[in-house]
Structure formats: structure tokens, C-alpha cells
Amino acid sequence: MMLLRPFTVLALGAFAAAALAVPPATPTPAAAPRTPGEIIAAAKPGDWVEIAPSDLLVMTLAPDAAGSPRRVIIQLMPAPFSQAWIGNIRALASAHWWDGTSINRVQDNYVVQWGDPNGDDGAKAKALPAGLAKTSQDDYATPRASGFGTWFPFLRDGNYAPHVGFKSGWPIGWDGDHAWPVHCYGMVGVGRGLAPDAGTGAELYVIIGHAPRHLDRNIALVGRVVSGIEQLSSLPRGTGALGFYEKAEQRVPITSIRLASELPAAERPRFQYLDTASATFADYATARANRQDSFFIKPAGGADVCNVPVPVRAVNGGAQTK
């Protein structure tokens, strides 16, 4: 039997983790360790942070073959990350620009992508609203000077970032000078052409497979799906190159994409995420890294940042992550 290794939190420079010391897992033979789900279920009301309606995008797809409605809800990232693209996304939603566009690409173990299917054809491309911001690849990562708080807890990585952790509810990489969001399952990013093109925000994708972390710092991440990802991840895979649908009729029509803040108050979805600075989140991350609940016999002693999904729940609904 492998010995239990404590879950390591590294404190770096000014990013003192003392306020969130993650305790080593201490096996208590008398009581069964709590599962990550049990820890979330026991969170205090104050551990949950409400997501502003202006940070929620509501995507409505054409009904499925059985006539059932399909809705996907995306949370946009907070400052200081990716704000040029996110400003454009808010402008595109306010202009109802995505209405009548479609999901055009579903590549297995990779991405679902949507936008104007003729976006690469200058003659047929749908005109973008005026006033979109110019974006830059320099903003795929955010310099320390931009300010992203005084600390966040660090998990081990090993390949894609010197350090990884969570900031204001998001999985983040960090190299001492810059911080950047990372490509976990469900994260939403901005399609682009070859560099230095950095994309406008009109073409978006969501990760539906193993985290393609090699995309980190190579493309802008702007948000994550907080509800309805199964409406995207279960779509038929495209059979064209890169998973594009080969026939127009295979594309999934997008009825509308709206900011929740622009919906009538009674129609606004409400979501909360678990405060990643809370002791509850630390307990949850520790449990994810040291599964000792009934099914498990060998705790790993660590966790990939993408295997610690930030819990999100619908208000007056159930938790949205397993």
C-alpha cells in the first residue's frame, strides 16, 4: 500500500498561503473521510459567491430532434483576465450578433466551436458590430502589475506552468511574472487565425475533452460553461477536417445568445460558485487530491488543477458539477 502523501501547498513570494493552509490529510480510522461532494454539500451560505448577471451568457440552441429545448450558460471571466475579448463578447451579445449563427465544429476529445460559418469568407462573412476592441496576443497572460489579488493556493503542475492554483474562482497558471487562465474541461476560448491575429470574440469554443493545456498562453480564454455543457459535448462529431461539419444542415442553429443582465429579471438564471479562498474549497481540493472515501484504496496525494473543478450551483437548483 502506498503511503499517504500530504497535499502540498506552495507559498511563493508575496503570495502567502498562510491564510489558506491546506492541512495534510490525516486519516481518521474511526470516521470515514468525507467525499468531495459531502464537503460541498456542507458548505456554509457565505462560502458561495453570486455570479453577476452581466457575467452570464445565456445561449439558446434550436430544439433537439425530440423538440426539447437546449440551453447553455457561460460565465465570463473577471478582470484582469482577457477583458478586451470579454468587452467584445458583451457587445456582440447586446447586438444579438450570434442570433442565427451556428455550432460549426465538434471535434472529439477537443472542442465544440460556434460562430459565423462563413466567417473566413470575406464575401459572405456576417458584418461585426462597430466599435469592437482590437485584441492582442500579449494579453493571453496578465502581468503581475495588473493586480490579481494577494495570493492564491498553488497545486503542483509539472508541464504547462511553473505553478497553478485558483484565483477568484478560476483555475490559473502563474510563472512569477504573469498569470493566465488554463484550458480545463468546460473552459470557453476565442477562435483565431494565425498569429498575430488574436480573434475578436465572435468565434468561440469550449473544451470537451482532456485539457489541451498546450493551448494555454496561445489563445484567449474568456469563460466557462456553468450549465448545459452536456448539450454541447454530446453533439455528433463533425467528419470534416478538425471536426467541422461537412454539410450546412449538420450545423446546430443558435437561436440567441444574451447577457443575463439584458433579460427580464424573472428570466435571469442565477448561479453561484464556491469561493476558492474559503476553507471549504481547501477541504474540497484536499479531498480531491486524497480520495479516501469508500470507493478508493490508494489516494493519489495530489491533483491536476483540471481535476479540481470549481463547484458551481444554480440558485434554487442543484450543484452543477460532480
Place this chain on the structure above:
Amino acid sequence: MMLLRPFTVLALGAFAAAALAVPPATPTPAAAPRTPGEIIAAAKPGDWVEIAPSDLLVMTLAPDAAGSPRRVIIQLMPAPFSQAWIGNIRALASAHWWDGTSINRVQDNYVVQWGDPNGDDGAKAKALPAGLAKTSQDDYATPRASGFGTWFPFLRDGNYAPHVGFKSGWPIGWDGDHAWPVHCYGMVGVGRGLAPDAGTGAELYVIIGHAPRHLDRNIALVGRVVSGIEQLSSLPRGTGALGFYEKAEQRVPITSIRLASELPAAERPRFQYLDTASATFADYATARANRQDSFFIKPAGGADVCNVPVPVRAVNGGAQTK
């Protein structure tokens, strides 16, 4: 711009990697670096290893709603890994035991699982063939003494294994004493009850999301899907607990599961995998870890073992991995 870090190969003890020294990535401004796909396309015929028909399972599902056939092909792992379960799986296939069973569970970002939907109900469970081997959780990892060759190249991990690499075409973890297969996308494992139950092999699952590496050494892995995973990963998610289908009619009927070696010769699918001991595989892994081809601006300098999928191709067909 981040400096390029060489892709590190660690040689441990008797596992000398000298024969497969992975060169550091040396940017050559004059020529565009090859993509991983270009490296695979240029592999020599001798870099490919034929998979024995006795190591291929052919799963035929009921046709989809449009009447299209659905076929999934699974490669079983070689000795010395998980052989008790794999022997049972061969016996179950030879007995046509899975015919008439079903896919019963599809949990988003996790697994698709199949077998007898009444397997947990003693009164209704389908009888298993006589003579199945007893399995043990002690065999989730294989001791060094069992012999698994003289070396394999190591990638960095950081959380789930002291070392990871590839052996005979498979992603493997290693702690100096034991080696074990790891839960990457597409890997197939054996459902089980609470420990010490280790499962018979009659209930199988495949990973359809971010690698749940915390399952490593907690459950038996027996193979991987080499063709048709999109037939499983795009199934509607189950809405019951753990993604089980709530209604019997939602289950996907399994028409048959056969060993390719028991099919008429003309009907046997043929597949090959890229020899993970070849220089071509080393070049491919290096390229995966240091993407410098046209789209990329910041190479990662490392790769998660599950982001270096072992290339598999159908003979007389195209490559099966992207």
C-alpha cells in the same frame, strides 16, 4: 516570450533511456517545425506495430436513430498488465455474453459504462460463464519482478505518479517498484463494487473526459478504444445518479462483442500502433510537448502523458488519432 525549455527525459535505475534520447527542441528558424501529425505521417513502415486479432474486441451497437451502424473497436492490454481481467474478457466475448446487454451509464466528462443492467440485482443478474478467474486489487499495479521490459521514456507528472511514460504502446505510471496503466481519454476499465471486490470484467467503462487519474491503482484498466469512440462519447448523458440512464429504453443495446480473432478472416479489422520505442515516437512526443508549428506562439516545454496519445491507425485506413 517564454524561453523554450527542452523536453526532459529522465532515466531511472535500470531503465536507461539512452537508446531513445529525446533531443531538446532546437528551433530552426529556416524551416517550420513539423507538426505532430506530420511526424506521424512520415513514420517508416517499421515504426508501426500490428495489433494481434486476439487483442481486438469488436463491439457492435444497435444502429442509431438514422439507421447507421455503430461499431467500436477496443485493444486489450498486453502482459503483464491486468491479465486476470483480460482473460475473463476474452472468455466473456467467446461466450457471446455481452450480446443483448447494453450501455447503461453516460456521465459527462467521465465515463460510458456497459454490461448487464441488472448486474447488481442477484435475482435478475445474467449468469456469468463458468470458470472466470478470481481477480484481486493487488493486480491494479504490476511489480517490477513481473517484467515489463528494460526501459521506457519518462515524462513529467507531478501529481498521480512519481514517473510516467510509455511501455509497448501504452501510457504507464511507475514508482520504482510497480508499474500501472493510467486513466487517459479512451482507456477502458473494469467496473467494480466496494473493495476488496475488483470486478470480473463483465462490466466495462471507457473514459470520455478529462483523465480521472485519481482512479489509477484504484481500479483495473484493461484496454483502450482504437476506433469509434465518438459513437460512445456523443451519446446522450444519463440523468440519473452517476449518469445512469433512468429508463430502460434509454439504454443503448449491444448487439455483440467479439474478439477479432473469432471473426471470419475477411471481417477482421486490422490496426497498428506507433512503436513507443521508436525514434519517430520520441520526435512526436517532443513535438507534442513543444508545439512550434504555425498556430503556436508559446511552446509549453512539457506534456501531460494523456496529451501524448499513442498514434493508432487502421490498416488501409487513416490514422485514428489527431
